Amino acid sequence: MYPNRSVLPHPTRRHTVGMVIAAVLLLVISLLLAYPDRAGAAADPLLSRGKPATASSSEDSALGPQNAFDGDPATRWASAEGKDPQWISVDLGAAADITRVALTWEDAYAKAYRIEVSGDGTTWTRLAEETAGNGGTDDWPTVSGKGRYVRVQGTARGTAYGYSLYEVEVYGTSEGTPPETGAFTVVAAGDIAAQCTASDSDCAHPRTAALAQQINPKFYLTMGDNQYDDARISDYRAYYDKTWGAFKNKTRPVPGNHETYDPAGPLVGYKTYFGAIAYPQGKSYYSFDEGNWHFIALDSNSFDQSAQIDWLKADLAKNSKACIATFFHHPLYSSGGHGNDPVSRPVWKILYGAKADLVLNGHDHHYERFAPQNPDGKATADGLTEIIGGMGGAEPYPIENVQPNSQKRISGEYGVLKLDFTDSGYSWNYVGTDGKNKDTSPKYTCH
Structure with a gap:
């Protein structure tokens, strides 16, 4: 028929x-006759x-x-x-x-x-x-x-x-709503340790570190500019180590542009301080798995180098996890003072092609979340969700030019990202140093 x-x-x-x-x-007659059960x-x-x-x-x-x-x-x-x-x-x-x-x-x-x-x-x-x-x-x-x-x-x-x-x-x-499986929490921030200590009432990174430690996540992520101004090893030891250094062994860092200003050489202080934590694969970029998630740490200072791009493509090709998150310093889209940084676009194109889910950035000193979008800035359900979390302790930047697909922006309130991951999705809160939620995201399902 x-x-x-x-x-x-x-x-x-x-x-x-x-x-x-x-x-x-x-239809009713045929169903009753052919499928009585x-x-x-x-x-x-x-x-x-x-x-x-x-x-x-x-x-x-x-x-x-x-x-x-x-x-x-x-x-x-x-x-x-x-x-x-x-x-x-x-x-x-x-x-x-x-x-x-x-x-x-x-x-x-x-x-x-x-x-x-x-x-x-x-x-x-x-x-x-x-x-x-x-x-x-x-x-x-x-x-x-x-x-x-x-x-x-x-x-x-x-x-x-x-x-x-x-x-x-x-x-x-x-069958009802099943319990979430493979759940874990991560704390993330960028632009962290100004050259100040807890004795200075205006010093923020001791407060963000205390908040991060109180949350007690599975691990911590940093999105670059971990130490100001030139990321010397002496400054890492004098400032960062006294606050965020308390949980260094649980931290997965990436470098920012300030890590390249070290008079001893680009990333020298950064590499000396973090050691194998930041260079587990012998490079300033690396990846690791947790639960059903594949995390990729990238060095956006060298996005113009083919070695890192080739490594990224090979790493994604080998990935067996259903969900993908990546973190690096320079955001492709930002409503802050630095604004959009096209250096990240080629990497976004690779990640988008691999159906990655989440991108975490710093560089601009504010909090911002975007709706899922493609590398050309077009909102799409299969796009990358970008979060800027540059409020770890450096002086805040104002919001200057609100970008399309920007859903929430906060400047002037220091805090950290509290990210909750499951085997099939993710969500997060932006938590201020007063312990209060300043923003709550939608719940996203992995691509």
Whole structure:
């Protein structure tokens, strides 16, 4: 009857009122006869409404994947135009027995697509497949599969545009919200030790160090300019070591531009102070794993050197973790005094291509978070989330030129980033030295 279709269950379609009535009657009768044990499946609850969604691309920030799960028939997700394949995925929050999936296409529909389910967001199993789609509404009422993630993978466009869905509805029975696994906390800051001590009431880095130590994370990250002004080894020992040095053995640092000003040579004081902690692989850049996360420490002073770029590409190619975070000094985007730094763009392009999740920076002495964006500054659900955490102790910089996709900016209040990681996502708080949360991020799911 359907020579071009998979042997998996076929969708039902709506075209005219008369056809709808006839189709519904035939469907009910056929289901009762052919699937008597599934007669109650239509009563299974809708699981996908309002759940976190990601996509391979979005045409623009107003057409993000969350629109396909908001229950509003006027909003939609749209992929980039003219490219195959494209996908949209939803995290149901827990493993579920999937019994039905309904899709409502905009004019830019899929001629061919698969509906897939996954337990971990990495390995996918096919629930249904269409090879002769013609848009409208596709209802797959008798699918059967188990998993936490459901994805619609478009493989052939029905138009010259992209793929666009008003709604994706996933029905079934959930096992409930599972406990977070692989959870750990990290404290991060950049631009830390001014040449002052706790005896000076205006000295901030003793207070940020006390806060960081009180949080007691799995480990600490620094985003460069760890020691002012010239990062000499004598200054590291006189200032940084008296505060943030208390947990040096749990710290994963990177250098900033001030580390290059050392009269003894670029990074000499930095390398002498941190030793193998900062050079575990013999270079000023390195990587390590924790839980389901791969962390990459980069030296943005030498982004123009092919050795580091080649290493980064090879490191990402070998990575087996689902989530990727990187930290370095110079931000590609910033609303502060230094502003955007294009030296980081080539690295962003590599990270974006590897579906990295999070970028931590310093350099500008303020706190700022951005919505996920691509290397060209276009908001997109599969983009990198950038945080500037340059309030570790250096004199604050004012906000000067607010950048697109900047969601929150704080200047003048010293503090640290308290980042919470799980096997599948992350979130954070910016905590002031008074112990109070100054900003709380959304919860993000790894790409």
